[in-house]
Amino acid sequence: MLVVTYCSKIKFMTYIKYNPIDPFFKSVVGAVAEDMPFGVRLQINQIVNPSSVTMRVYDDNGSFTCDYPMYRDESGNGFDNYVAELSLKKGLYRYYFVMDGVTYEHFIGMGENRRPSLFYDNVRPYQLSVYKKIYQTPTWLNKGVMYQIFVDRFCASGKAVPNEDKIMRNWGEQPYFRDEDGVVLNRDFFGGDLEGVISKLPYLRSLNVSTIYLNPIFKAYSNHKYDTEDYETIDPMFGTQQDFERLCAEAHNLGIHVILDGVFNHVGSSSKYFNREGKYGNEGAYRDPKSPYRDWFNFRPDGSYECWWNFRTLPRINARSKSAQKYFTDKNGIVRRWIARGASGWRLDVVDEIDDCMLDKIVAAAKKENPQAAIIGEVWEDASNKIDYGVRRHYLDGSQLDSVMNYPLMNGIIDFVRSGNEQSLSRTVFDLVNNYPPFVRNNLMNILGTHDTVRILTNLAGKNMDNVGKEAMSLVKLTDDEYRHGCKMLKTAAVLQYTFFGFPCVYYGDEVGMEGYKDPFCRGCYPWGKENKLLLDFYRRLGEIRSLPVFSDGDFSELAAEKGVYAFRRNDAASGTEAVVAVNRGSVDYELTLPDTYRDLLTGREYKDRCVLSPMGYVILRRI
Structure with a gap:
């Protein structure tokens, strides 16, 4: 229960009780379905004795404001209940309470650490999300453990052969990090492939893995494959379409789903769609103004083009292009094609940079191919109120995403485990429970690290290297004492990750104590034969516990x-x-x-x- 108190040398006086994530105070916890009646109960100390209390609700764009009178009844113990009953249309709302007939602060809003507080003015409101469910959330998504695999670094079958000017490295060596002529080429490979993943399916099953999330696997120049050259082809260094289909089939036989990384915001400059480097002759949007892919991209009068975060090797796709929309979302488009070949859904890379006109069609295409397909978005902030390029997004209104990567919880857990700051974690949990619909909250992708972050073990126990270059990072490893302490903290963090609402997603190798600072050091090779067995056993036990329906x-x-x-x-x-x-x-x-x-x-x-x-x-x- 959250309360407002007055502190003196003699006593604490509680004036207000309100907690919207407690069903006693708000009959529907979290986001509310459109047109669903629900009640809000506010408790006010009888010593305050307002003449009336109103719940003021307004929408996100200022077009709707409504005052809901709150009727009064006694609750006992010196408090009165004030109750409002309402229902709303789909949208993002804010609300606070107004007391009449009082001579001091007469607004009640959200104060420090999400506790109710009195305000004279500039009241901080509570958020109220209202959704309208269109697509069914996959029933399988939150039932076990997700495991993220950076394919080149997980397991090598020994069959990968480097092409073009790519460099094959020895398994376990440190990834290249130095720029080449000012450009990071990411052309060093270690031979991990889909056949290697298939060979380790029994290992993944021993961790109670029920979903594999693969980083991009389509043909591309780099080792990370976020610079797609051809969405229709598995990268030859990773295998073939037949290998992918076999992976999905054998995983399915073990009760494991496979989710692909959908990079639909940008392509590689060397792709067949753009072809700046001339790999595909004189075709492609960059070289041929009459290319069928020309309107996929936004070219400027000087010949330059719009890129993702100004990386010239990653030209951005124009989401409004009808041709691009058709290519990705038509009946035979990329989204449906790979689901038909065995994928169970998509994790959408930088989803906040994909316009709704494209995103809506991606979701619709996936759900049409398989109503149980999962669509997970990469969103680093609170996805319920995200603003991108001046536009309020509506990922969680029931018509778009099934889930998002839970970076807020990751940050809350790490802060708590490192520093003991329980209030930071409590605030994060409050926001997730209060702001998200239950169908999203129970399907959140709970991470402690990814290919884009410092390894969790290093994050917890290592030195802060935020403001140093990669040369310095390459020389630093955990000391023996740091490693031992880090493993203790990692177990603590994993206990929370595995038991919160949502489902845990383990970044490959975290379960055996891999370390490393940010890219590329967080993308090392899995240490087969050199695992931390004690830590691995702990993760296996957590996997067993996570199979209980209560979690x-x-x-x-x-x-x-x-x-x-x-x-x-x-x-x-x-x-x-x-x-x-x-x-x-x-x-x-x-x-x-x-x-x-x-x-x-x-x-x-x-x-x-x-x-x-x-x-x-x-x-x-x-x-x-």
Whole structure:
């Protein structure tokens, strides 16, 4: 329960109680479905005694404002309830409360650490998202563990042969990081391929992996493949279409889905669509003004062109091009074609830079090919209120994304585990629960690191290298003490990642203690035969625990966020399962009160009525 208090030397006075992520105060937690009636309850100390209270709601663009009178009844214990009942059309709204008949602050809004607060003016409102569900969210997406694979660095079958001027390296060497003539070419390869992934499917199954997310696999010049040359062809160094289809089939037999990385915002300058380098003769938009791909790109009068973040090797696709839209989203287009060949969906790269006119068609095409296809967006911020290029996006309104990469939670967990800042994590969780629809919240892609970030082990235990160059980064590794401490912190972070709402996504190698600063050092080779076995066993146990329905579909409620401790409850009425997760990053023991007897799923120890957590301690308790 969140409250407003007045502090003096004598006592604390609670004036207001309100918490929109508690169903007692808001009957529908989180975003609300269009036209669904719901109630809001505000509790005000009777000493305040306002003559009336109003809930003021307004929409995102200022075209709608409505005051909802709140009727009053007694709640006991010196408080009155003020209740409003309403329903709304799809959109993004804000709201706060207005008290009449008081001589001091008469606005009630969201204060520090998301607690209710009194305001004279400039009230900070709460967010209220309203969605209209059009597409069914995949029922399989949150049922296990996702595993992200950077194909060239995961496992090599020994069959990859470098083409053009690409360089084949020895497995385990440090990736190249020096610029070549001022351009980062990313042309060093280690031989990882789709056949290598197939050979490791039993290993992935042992981690309870139910979804593989592959970084781009289509033909491209670089090792990362975000500079697509041909969306219709698997890169020859990774294999063939037959290899991909076999991967999907064999994975499916093990209960594993495969999701592809959809890079639909830009292509490589060497692609058949653009062809600046002349690899495809005189064809392509850059060399031929009459090319069928010409209107895919925005050329300027001086011959320059629009690029992704000014990288000349990544010309940006004009999403309004009818030809481009047809190529990607038509019946035989790229989106549907690869789903038909076995993919279970797409993770959309830089989705915030894909205009709605293209994004809507991508989603529609995927869902038409397979209503159970998953569409996950790369969004680094709160996806419920994202503004991009001056446009408010509507990813989560029920007509676009099934899920997004959960960078906010990643940052909250890392901050908490590193520093013990439980309030930072609590604020993040509040925003996710309050702002997101339940069908998105329960399907969030919970990451601790990706190919775009510092490795989680390094992030937790390593030196801060944010303001140094790659030359310096290449020389720094964790000391033995840093590594040991980092593994302890990583286990703590993983406990949270695996038990929050949403599903955990493990970046390949994190489960065995890989380290490395940002690109390219976070993209090293998986250390087959040199794994941290103890850490791997811990991840395998977490994978087993994550298979319980309470962690995929259970309700969430925060229990404690104080003194360096964060604890929450998951409850699944369907299976009759309740779990309590608690982590202590404080400096002293913390006693957690329990209503019954629980068993720690990690150690088997039983706790009755209370659980004492030591510093750096954690538990995953199941009610017995």
